Amino acid sequence: MLSTTPYLHFMGNTEEAMTFYKSVLGGEFTIFHRFRDVPGSEKIPAEDQEKIIHASLTVNANFTLMATDYLSSMDQHLVLGNNFHxxxxxxxxxxxxxxxxxxxxxxxxxxxxxxxxxxxxxxxxxxxxxxxxxxxxxxx
The missing domain is CATH 3.10.180.10 (2,3-Dihydroxybiphenyl 1,2-Dioxygenase, domain 1)
Incomplete structure (x- = not known):
C-alpha cells in the first residue's frame, strides 16, 4: 500500500476540524464542497446547506485527509468510538x-x-x- 486516506465523519463541525488539521499539518484543501453545491440540494434543510459534503486536505504526496458532515436530517448519526487511529x-x-x-x-x-x-x-x-x-x- 502506497498511502492511507482516512475519511472522518463529524456532526456539523467538519469545517472547524479540517481547518484545525490544516493549521497543524499544513497542505492545501483540494476539495471543499458544501451541501448547497450539489445537485438536489434544494431538498436539504436550510440549516444543513452550509455543512460540508466533502473536504479533502492534501498534506503531501503520501497523506490526504478527507471528511464530511453527517446530517441528522438525512437520518445519519455519529457514534464516537475508539475503533480507529x-x-x-x-x-x-x-x-x-x-x-x-x-x-x-x-x-x-x-x-x-x-x-x-x-x-x-x-x-x-x-x-x-x-x-x-x-x-x-x-x-x-
Missing part, C-alpha cells in the same frame, strides 16, 4: 513533537511521546474532536 509516520523527532503537541491540545493523551521497546519515538492521543491518533518516528 490515524497513524502518522513522521520524518524527525522535532516534527513528531510539534504535531503531537498541537493536535493533542484540548484532547486526551493515551500514551505520551517516548522511545519504545521497538525503537520508535511514539505516542498516542485523541484530539479535541474525538479522533484517535498515533505518531511514530523511526530513526533507523
Amino acid at each position: 490515524i497513524c502518522l509516520h513522521t520524518e524527525s523527532e522535532a516534527e513528531t513533537e510539534r504535531i503531537f503537541e498541537s493536535l493533542s491540545r484540548g484532547g486526551k493523551v493515551e500514551m505520551p511521546l517516548n522511545t519504545t521497546f521497538w525503537g520508535a519515538y511514539f505516542g498516542m492521543f485523541s484530539d479535541r474532536f474525538g479522533v484517535h491518533w498515533m505518531l511514530s518516528f523511526n530513526a533507523s
